[in-house]
Amino acid sequence: MADVAAQPLNTRDKTVVGVLLLIPLLALLIVPIYARSGPELLGFPFFYWYQFVWVLLASAFTQASYVVIKRARHEDGDR
Amino acid sequence: MRGAETVLADGTNVDGVALGVLVFFFLVVSVGGFYAARWRRPDSLMSLDEWGLAGRGFGPVVTWFLLGGDLYTAYTFVAVPAAMYATGAVSGFFAVPYTIVVYPLIFIFMPRMWSVSNAKGYVTTADFIRGRYGSRSLSLAVAVTGVLATMPYIALQLVGIQAVLDTIGLGGNGNTFLKDLPLFIAFAVLAAFTYSSGLRAPALIAFVKDTLIYLVIVVAVVWAAVHLGFGTIFDAAKTKMETPTSAGAPTGSFIPADSSYWAYASLAFGSALALFMYPHSMTAVLSGRSRSVIRRNATFLPLYSLLLGLLALLGFAAIAAGTSVFGSDGLANAQLAVPHLFQDNFPSWFAGIAYSAIAIGALVPSAIMSIAAANLFTRNVYREFIKPAATPHQEAVVSKITSLVVKFGALLFVLALDKQNAINMQLLGGVWILQTFLAIVAGLYTRWFHGWALLVGWAAGMVYGTITAYNVTVPKTATRLVNGEAVTETLGTRHFGGSLANFPFTGTKVYIALSALALNIVISVVLTMVLRALKAAEGTDDTTPADYYADNAAVRSGRRSTASQGASVAGT
Numbered sequence: 001m002a003d004v005a006a007q008p009l010n011t012r013d014k015t016v017v018g019v020l021l022l023i024p025l026l027a028l029l030i031v032p033i034y035a036r037s038g039p040e041l042l043g044f045p046f047f048y049w050y051q052f053v054w055v056l057l058a059s060a061f062t063q064a065s066y067v068v069i070k071r072a073r074h075e076d077g078d079r
Numbered sequence: 080m081r082g083a084e085t086v087l088a089d090g091t092n093v094d095g096v097a098l099g100v101l102v103f104f105f106l107v108v109s110v111g112g113f114y115a116a117r118w119r120r121p122d123s124l125m126s127l128d129e130w131g132l133a134g135r136g137f138g139p140v141v142t143w144f145l146l147g148g149d150l151y152t153a154y155t156f157v158a159v160p161a162a163m164y165a166t167g168a169v170s171g172f173f174a175v176p177y178t179i180v181v182y183p184l185i186f187i188f189m190p191r192m193w194s195v196s197n198a199k200g201y202v203t204t205a206d207f208i209r210g211r212y213g214s215r216s217l218s219l220a221v222a223v224t225g226v227l228a229t230m231p232y233i234a235l236q237l238v239g240i241q242a243v244l245d246t247i248g249l250g251g252n253g254n255t256f257l258k259d260l261p262l263f264i265a266f267a268v269l270a271a272f273t274y275s276s277g278l279r280a281p282a283l284i285a286f287v288k289d290t291l292i293y294l295v296i297v298v299a300v301v302w303a304a305v306h307l308g309f310g311t312i313f314d315a316a317k318t319k320m321e322t323p324t325s326a327g328a329p330t331g332s333f334i335p336a337d338s339s340y341w342a343y344a345s346l347a348f349g350s351a352l353a354l355f356m357y358p359h360s361m362t363a364v365l366s367g368r369s370r371s372v373i374r375r376n377a378t379f380l381p382l383y384s385l386l387l388g389l390l391a392l393l394g395f396a397a398i399a400a401g402t403s404v405f406g407s408d409g410l411a412n413a414q415l416a417v418p419h420l421f422q423d424n425f426p427s428w429f430a431g432i433a434y435s436a437i438a439i440g441a442l443v444p445s446a447i448m449s450i451a452a453a454n455l456f457t458r459n460v461y462r463e464f465i466k467p468a469a470t471p472h473q474e475a476v477v478s479k480i481t482s483l484v485v486k487f488g489a490l491l492f493v494l495a496l497d498k499q500n501a502i503n504m505q506l507l508g509g510v511w512i513l514q515t516f517l518a519i520v521a522g523l524y525t526r527w528f529h530g531w532a533l534l535v536g537w538a539a540g541m542v543y544g545t546i547t548a549y550n551v552t553v554p555k556t557a558t559r560l561v562n563g564e565a566v567t568e569t570l571g572t573r574h575f576g577g578s579l580a581n582f583p584f585t586g587t588k589v590y591i592a593l594s595a596l597a598l599n600i601v602i603s604v605v606l607t608m609v610l611r612a613l614k615a616a617e618g619t620d621d622t623t624p625a626d627y628y629a630d631n632a633a634v635r636s637g638r639r640s641t642a643s644q645g646a647s648v649a650g651t
C-alpha cells in the first residue's frame with residue numbers, strides 16, 4: 001500500500017508550518033494573557049470567550065499549515 | 080452508586096418515557112453495530128488489519144467521526160461539567176485548551192506515525208518501538224502501560240452510563256442484581272458487536288452518537304441562554320466559586336488566579352501530550368487511509384472542542400438553575416449535575432435523547448479502547464512472547480477474545496469496587512501513558528536515545544508519578560440531605576486527591592504527569608550519553624528514513640485504494 005512517499009519539506013516551508021502551529025499553543029498555554037474577567041462579550045467573561053474564539057482560530061491556523069504543506073508537495077489532498 | 084444502599088422515598092420512580100427513548104436508540108446502535116461487519120465488506124475480517132484497523136481504509140469523514148467519538152468520551156461529557164459544577168475552571172475548563180492544543184501536536188507527529196506504521200505493518204505503538212529500537216523489553220513496557228492506562232478509561236465509560244441509569248430511576252432499587260442488570264445488558268451487547276464487527280462497529284455508531292450529542296448541546300445551550308441568560312449563569316458560578324468552604328478556602332476557581340496559571344497550562348498541555356499516546360487514539364489514527372486524512376482531521380476536529388466548551392458551561396448552568404445533585408443513594412454526586420439538569424428542565428422524551436447521547440457516547444470509545452488494548456496484547460505479548468509464528472487469522476482470534484476479557488474486566492472493576500477507584504486509576508492512567516511519550520515521539524525523529532536509557536527513564540517516571548499522585552491527599556467527604564439541608568460529613572482522608580502536585584524543588588503546583596515526564600527525559604538523556612560513551616550494544620533499527628514519509632499511492636494519485644473501493648461515504 002505504501003509505495004509512494006511524501007517529500008520532506010524545505011526549510012522555509014517547515015518554518016512557516018512550525019510558526020503557524022506554535023501560535024495557537026502559545027496563545028493558550030500562556031495563561032496570564034487571558035485569565036481576566038473583562039472585557040465581557042455577550043455576558044461571557046474574557047477568560048471564557050477568548051478560549052472559545054481560539055477553538056476557531058486554532059482550526060484556521062492548522063488549516064493554513066495544511067494548505068502550505070499541500071502546495072509544497074503539489075498534492076491534491078485526500079478528499 | 081454502589082451496593083444496596085438507602086433508597087430515597089421518591090427516588091424509585093422510573094421515568095418510562097426517557098427509558099423508552101434510551102432503549103430505542105440502544106436498539107438502533109446495536110443493529111448498526113452488527114451490520115457494520117458488512118460495511119465496506121472485506122474478503123475476511125479475520126486479520127488485525129481488518130478487524131482491528133478496519134482495513135486501514137477510512138477517509139476523512141469517517142475518521143472525523145471515529146476520532147471525535149473516540150477522544151470525546153461519555154466520561155468527558157459527564158466529568159467536565161461535573162468538575163465545573165463542583166470546583167470551576169482549573170479542574171474543568173482546562174479541557175478546552177487541552178483539546179485545542181492537541182491538534183497542532185497531532186498534525187505534526189501523527190502523519191509520521193501513520194507512514195511508518197503503514198510501511199511496516201505496525202498495528203500498535205509498541206510494534207513501532209519494537210521495530211525502531213529493536214528492544215523487546217521497551218516494547219513490552221509500552222504495551223503494558225497502554226493496557227494499564229486503558230482499562231480504567233473503559234471502566235469510567237461505565238460510570239457515565241451509571242449516572243444516566245441512576246437519573247432515569249434504575250439506580251436505587253436496593254437490589255444489587257437488578258440495579259446493575261441494565262448496565263450488564265448494555266455491555267454484553269457492546270461486547271458482542273465489537274467481537275463480530277471490530278473497529279467498523281464504533282466507526283458506524285459514532286455517526287449516531289455525534290448527531291445526538293450535537294443536537295442535545297445546541298438545544299441545551301439555547302435553552303440556557305433564553306431561560307437563564309449567560310450573565311446570570313456566570314454570576315451564579317462566580318458567587319459559588321468565591322464562597323469559602325468550611326475549611327476557609329474558596330470553593331473553586333471562576334477565573335484562574337496567579338497561583339494556578341501553571342496548573343491550568345500544565346493540565347492542558349500534559350493532557351494533550353498524553354491524549355494521543357493512548358492506544359485508542361493510535362488505533363483511530365492508523366485506520367485512516369492516507370497521511371492527509373490525519374492532517375485534514377487535525378484541522379477540523381477542534382469543532383468538537385466548541386461542543387465540549389459549551390457542555391462545560393452546562394456545569395455552571397446547573398449552578399444557576401439550582402440543580403440538585405443528590406443521587407438515588409441519597410449522596411451528593413457532582414457527576415449527576417448534567418443528567419439532572421436535563422431531568423429537571425426538559426420534557427422526558429428530550430431528556431431521554433440526552434441520556435442516549437451520553438450512553439452511546441460511552442459505547443463508542445469503550446469499543447475502540449477494548450480493540451486497542453486487545454491489539455496491544457496480541458501483537459506485543461502473544462506474538463512477541465508466546466507464539467511468534469502466529470498467523471493473521473490466529474492474531475484476530477486472540478484479539479477478539481482479549482477484547483471481551485478487557486471489557487468484562489472493566490465491568491467487574493466498576494461493579495466490584497467503589498467508582499472512586501476507577502477515577503483514581505484514570506488519573507494515574509494519564510500519568511502513566513505520558514511516560515511512553517519520549518520513546519514514541521522522539522523515536523519518530525531520531526534514534527539518538529538508547530533503548531535501555533528510555534526504559535529506565537520510563538520506569539522512573541512511572542514510579543515517581545504513582546507515588547506523587549498517591550501522596551495527594553484530600554478530605555473524604557459525603558454530603559447528604561437531612562431535612563432538606565445539605566449536611567457534609569468528613570470521613571478521614573483519601574489518596575489520589577487530584578492531578579496537581581508541587582514541581583520538585585518549587586512551590587508551584589503543576590500536572591504530575593508533566594513533572595514525571597521531565598524526570599523521565601532527564602534520566603533518558605543522561606543515561607543515553609553514558610551508554611553511548613560506553614559504546615553499549617543496542618538493538619537494530621528496522622525502519623528507514625523513507626518509511627516516515629510513506630504514503631498511500633492510490634490515494635495520492637486521486638484514485639481510491641483497493642481497501643476503500645465501493646465505499647462512497649468515505650469520499651464525500
